[in-house]
Amino acid sequence: MSSYAKEKEIAIEAVRKAALLCEDVRKTIPPAMEKLDKSPVTIADYGSQALICHQLKLAFPNDPIVGEEDCSELKKPEMKEQLRIITNYVRKHYTSDDVTEENVLKWIDYGGGEVSQRYWTLDPIDGTKGFLRQDQYAIALALVENGDVKLGIMGCPALPDTNGHQGQLFVAVRNEGAYSQTFENNAKPTRLQTVRCDDSSNFRFAESVESGHCDQEMQISVAKKLGITTAPIRMDSQAKYGLVASGRAALYLRLPNPQKPDYRENIWDHAAGAIIVEEANGKVTDMNGKKLNFKDNKKMNDNRGVVVSNGEIHEQVLKVLKEM
Numbered sequence: 001m002s003s004y005a006k007e008k009e010i011a012i013e014a015v016r017k018a019a020l021l022c023e024d025v026r027k028t029i030p031p032a033m034e035k036l037d038k039s040p041v042t043i044a045d046y047g048s049q050a051l052i053c054h055q056l057k058l059a060f061p062n063d064p065i066v067g068e069e070d071c072s073e074l075k076k077p078e079m080k081e082q083l084r085i086i087t088n089y090v091r092k093h094y095t096s097d098d099v100t101e102e103n104v105l106k107w108i109d110y111g112g113g114e115v116s117q118r119y120w121t122l123d124p125i126d127g128t129k130g131f132l133r134q135d136q137y138a139i140a141l142a143l144v145e146n147g148d149v150k151l152g153i154m155g156c157p158a159l160p161d162t163n164g165h166q167g168q169l170f171v172a173v174r175n176e177g178a179y180s181q182t183f184e185n186n187a188k189p190t191r192l193q194t195v196r197c198d199d200s201s202n203f204r205f206a207e208s209v210e211s212g213h214c215d216q217e218m219q220i221s222v223a224k225k226l227g228i229t230t231a232p233i234r235m236d237s238q239a240k241y242g243l244v245a246s247g248r249a250a251l252y253l254r255l256p257n258p259q260k261p262d263y264r265e266n267i268w269d270h271a272a273g274a275i276i277v278e279e280a281n282g283k284v285t286d287m288n289g290k291k292l293n294f295k296d297n298k299k300m301n302d303n304r305g306v307v308v309s310n311g312e313i314h315e316q317v318l319k320v321l322k323e324m
């Protein structure tokens, strides 16, 4: 019996419902709205956050949820039509009889919790830019206790598994391994294991599609020094952690963009992915070898960049980074 059996069951069901909503929205190529920081957000980001937060609050009323989105923009009168559309999508994918515009706003704002001794962190759509391009995105949910991620669920509805089946749901519980399954009900989970260095066809590296989110030039030179000469797998969102966990890449590098020295990573962009890779025998640190900090703040203020590996090559990657 898993130590987080109830949490896992509720979280998987919540992410599964949100994935159905996101895929439904994606069929129509949704227009993007712009947030105050100029980053895009869609009706699916809001719908996914509303669905997941409400289900978590019903089951764990005392747990804070630290989510990416809030409704300050959505509450503006000019957003009335958007709110109506979001509410309709939530109603379609959620058999709760209290789906009203007012409640949808309330549920989204359940995600306004603070980092605490025990909390959930949620990115309702990670890789919104990928989602808008009809490319990869992830619904990422993690439970953190005392700064340690205990449970991570990552839904990647557009990601094909190694059998070519589209849609992968990744699940990891601390000390109990990482698994992937399809989105079907009662799908059989497959245990994940990172790639071995002698598996030359999968000894590749992954990085962001968005050159503004990282330092692609530096990443390619680091990979070269490690003997990886094949082109990077460019993919949006935390799905890159899924590639490393399932042995389809040995390394995911996210080095800070030199043009944006003040950017700090958010906990919801890494918590779920990190436990999934660690439980598949991989390793995750920042570029200086520091543990990612999920204990203090939404922003990982004392971490710089992220290095995600199969475990075996981790020390070597850190050494190369230090030398450069």
Ligand SMILES: Nc1ncnc2c1ncn2[C@@H]1O[C@H](COP(=O)(O)O)[C@@H](O)[C@H]1OP(=O)(O)O
Binding pocket: 039, 040, 126, 127, 128, 130, 207, 208, 209, 210, 212, 213, 214, 235, 236, 237, 238, 257, 260, 263, 269
């Ligand atoms: N300058 C930046 N450096 C690193 N990550 C960033 C930067 N700007 C935005 N992001 C985040 O990168 C994530 C997408 O990652 P990827 O590029 O791997 O698909 C998003 O969560 C996005 O955050 P946000 O949601 O605030 O836009």
Ligand SMILES: [Mg+2]
Binding pocket: 039, 040, 068, 128
């Ligand atoms: Mg965003």
Ligand SMILES: [Mg+2]
Binding pocket: 045, 068, 123, 124, 125, 126, 127, 128
């Ligand atoms: Mg997001």
Ligand SMILES: [Mg+2]
Binding pocket: 123, 125, 126, 127, 268, 269
């Ligand atoms: Mg994100």
